[in-house]
Amino acid sequence: MANQYDVIVIGGGPAGTAVAGGLTAQGKRVLIVEADLWGGTCPNRGCDPKKILLSAVEAKEAAEHLQHRGLIAGPQIDWPALMAHKRGYTDGISSGTHASLEKQGIATIHGQATFGADGQLTVDGTPVSARDYVIATGQRPAILPITGHENLRTSTDFLDLDDMPKRVTFIGGGYVGFELATIAKAADADVHLIHHNDRPLKNFDPAMVQALMTNLEKEDVHFHLNEDVTAVTKQADGYHVQAASGFELVTDLVICSAGRVPNVEQLGLENVGVAYDRQGVQVNDHLQTANTHIYAVGDVSATPVPKLTPVAGYEARYLVGELTQPGAAIQYPAVPTQVFAAPKLAQVGLSAAAAQREPDRYRVQTIDMTKWFTYYRFGAQQALAKVIVDQPSGTIVGATVLSDLADEMINYLTLLIDQKLTLADLQHRILAYPTPASDLQYLY
Ligand SMILES: Cc1cc2nc3c(=O)[nH]c(=O)nc-3n(C[C@H](O)[C@H](O)[C@H](O)COP(=O)(O)OP(=O)(O)OC[C@H]3O[C@@H](n4cnc5c(N)ncnc54)[C@H](O)[C@@H]3O)c2cc1C
Numbered sequence: 001m002a003n004q005y006d007v008i009v010i011g012g013g014p015a016g017t018a019v020a021g022g023l024t025a026q027g028k029r030v031l032i033v034e035a036d037l038w039g040g041t042c043p044n045r046g047c048d049p050k051k052i053l054l055s056a057v058e059a060k061e062a063a064e065h066l067q068h069r070g071l072i073a074g075p076q077i078d079w080p081a082l083m084a085h086k087r088g089y090t091d092g093i094s095s096g097t098h099a100s101l102e103k104q105g106i107a108t109i110h111g112q113a114t115f116g117a118d119g120q121l122t123v124d125g126t127p128v129s130a131r132d133y134v135i136a137t138g139q140r141p142a143i144l145p146i147t148g149h150e151n152l153r154t155s156t157d158f159l160d161l162d163d164m165p166k167r168v169t170f171i172g173g174g175y176v177g178f179e180l181a182t183i184a185k186a187a188d189a190d191v192h193l194i195h196h197n198d199r200p201l202k203n204f205d206p207a208m209v210q211a212l213m214t215n216l217e218k219e220d221v222h223f224h225l226n227e228d229v230t231a232v233t234k235q236a237d238g239y240h241v242q243a244a245s246g247f248e249l250v251t252d253l254v255i256c257s258a259g260r261v262p263n264v265e266q267l268g269l270e271n272v273g274v275a276y277d278r279q280g281v282q283v284n285d286h287l288q289t290a291n292t293h294i295y296a297v298g299d300v301s302a303t304p305v306p307k308l309t310p311v312a313g314y315e316a317r318y319l320v321g322e323l324t325q326p327g328a329a330i331q332y333p334a335v336p337t338q339v340f341a342a343p344k345l346a347q348v349g350l351s352a353a354a355a356q357r358e359p360d361r362y363r364v365q366t367i368d369m370t371k372w373f374t375y376y377r378f379g380a381q382q383a384l385a386k387v388i389v390d391q392p393s394g395t396i397v398g399a400t401v402l403s404d405l406a407d408e409m410i411n412y413l414t415l416l417i418d419q420k421l422t423l424a425d426l427q428h429r430i431l432a433y434p435t436p437a438s439d440l441q442y443l444y
């Protein structure tokens with residue numbers, strides 16, 4: 001039968017394309033379905049475009065740090081040119097990803113996949129069948145159900161702005177709010193971030209979050225904590241953002257950065273006995289749903305790990321194994337996670353709060369690295385590390401880093417944690433000097 005496959009993957013993002021590619025390489029007949037842009041969130045409207053915009057922010061910051069230390073006159077961000085640079089990358093992603101899938105011998109179809117009342121999967125009305133199905137439909141920005149919610153824009157809109165408005169307001173202090181606020185500020189917007197409680201970036205070390213906010217405040221990013229936004233109304237002078245307390249501000253663009261919701265509603269999952277909730281599709285520790293022929297991977301699955309591209313890739317590789325040679329339950333290694341702000345905030349492994357509950361076992365040390373050679377040479381404003389050492393084994397088990405180099409340092413720390421390297425192990429190796437890696441020995 002023409003429309004009969006071994007596996008149908010629904011969603012062509014990092015998770016779905018990795019499952020489809022891995023299974024095809026193992027000789028499976030695979031169909032992948034994508035309703036929108038091939039490549040999904042990360043390269044089209046997530047990690048990659050964000051980090052391209054951040055390149056200009058990093059260059060500007062680096063030049064500013066060296067003012068009076070060898071540089072004069074800092075650069076300015078030319079937003080339309082920066083956006084053209086970003087589009088030079090993103091414009092080719094969907095067609096390039098599609099071409100790559102076809103080249104690998106993966107069947108592709110563009111459209112919305114839905115399980116009908118009879119359990120049959122159709123893509124925009126065309127029936128397609130397989131032995132197994134993989135849901136990899138990701139998440140989309142949540143829109144708060146407030147008065148004037150139609151005036152809210154999302155990270156997707158921000159990452160494709162033709163011009164940077166004079167005033168930009170973010171509702172929600174998570175990854176997206178902090179990262180995009182950093183970019184908007186560097187592009188000279190008047191930036192406000194409104195958060196509904198006193199714990200923005202709640203999964204990060206609170207003292208390090210406070211240090212990051214202090215730095216951003218120095219750059220004139222305005223934080224408004226404990227404000228519950230109730231309405232965003234369009235008026236002659238701009239959008240009026242109002243909160244329950246009576247707080248109000250006027251702005252030109254309101255980005256709702258209050259989290260993301262799983263793409264599940266359109267799939268007809270109730271027709272095939274697959275359960276889901278606000279966290280996503282419920283799976284067991286083999287990424288299998290209540291229907292034994294349907295699996296879920298990546299952002300859409302309700303797994304107990306952060307929703308990130310490398311996590312999606314890890315789950316995809318695991319599932320390729322499961323669908324070819326079923327084995328043990330999935331086990332996650334340490335998952336590094338980071339906020340690309342100024343400076344960057346990154347974290348991995350055991351938190352300081354958890355370590356402090358067992359003071360006999362763990363040593364928690366906060367290290368100010370600002371004056372270290374690595375940071376001094378480019379005039380860094382602040383470089384902090386909080387490191388958790390397991391005293392019996394002498395290994396690092398967790399770390400939070402706040403610095404311009406945190407995105408690189410956190411990967412080294414992740415390797416130290418996964419490989420269980422002690423200070424002695426590290427000192428038996430030679431690492432190139434002077435580099436951030438050669439500082440690792442001072443973190444134990
Ligand atoms: C602004 C932003 C910045 C980010 N930055 C980072 C970062 O720096 N580092 C990092 O690790 N992660 C980052 N992320 C998260 C990262 O983008 C996701 O973790 C990753 O894309 C998840 O991959 P996925 O394949 O599970 O889902 P997605 O990439 O969302 O792909 C799912 C695909 O399924 C499609 N789809 C949905 N429903 C259907 C349907 N019914 N039929 C067919 N197709 C369907 C969608 O159109 C989409 O293309 C960021 C996210 C955002 C929004």
Ligand SMILES: NC(=O)c1ccc[n+]([C@@H]2O[C@H](COP(=O)([O-])OP(=O)(O)OC[C@H]3O[C@@H](n4cnc5c(N)ncnc54)[C@H](O)[C@@H]3O)[C@@H](O)[C@H]2O)c1
Pocket residue numbers: 144171172173174175176177179194195196197199200201202227228229257258259260306307308337338339340
């Ligand atoms: N650097 C990265 O790796 C990166 C970057 C962006 C996104 N992501 C991924 O995307 C996911 C979503 O990011 P996000 O920032 O949209 O979500 P998030 O869950 O990280 O943050 C949303 C924030 O909004 C707050 N919030 C919720 N309701 C609110 C309200 N009514 N008013 C004000 N604040 C409110 C929440 O308390 C939370 O702090 C992340 O969890 C992450 O998995 C990763």
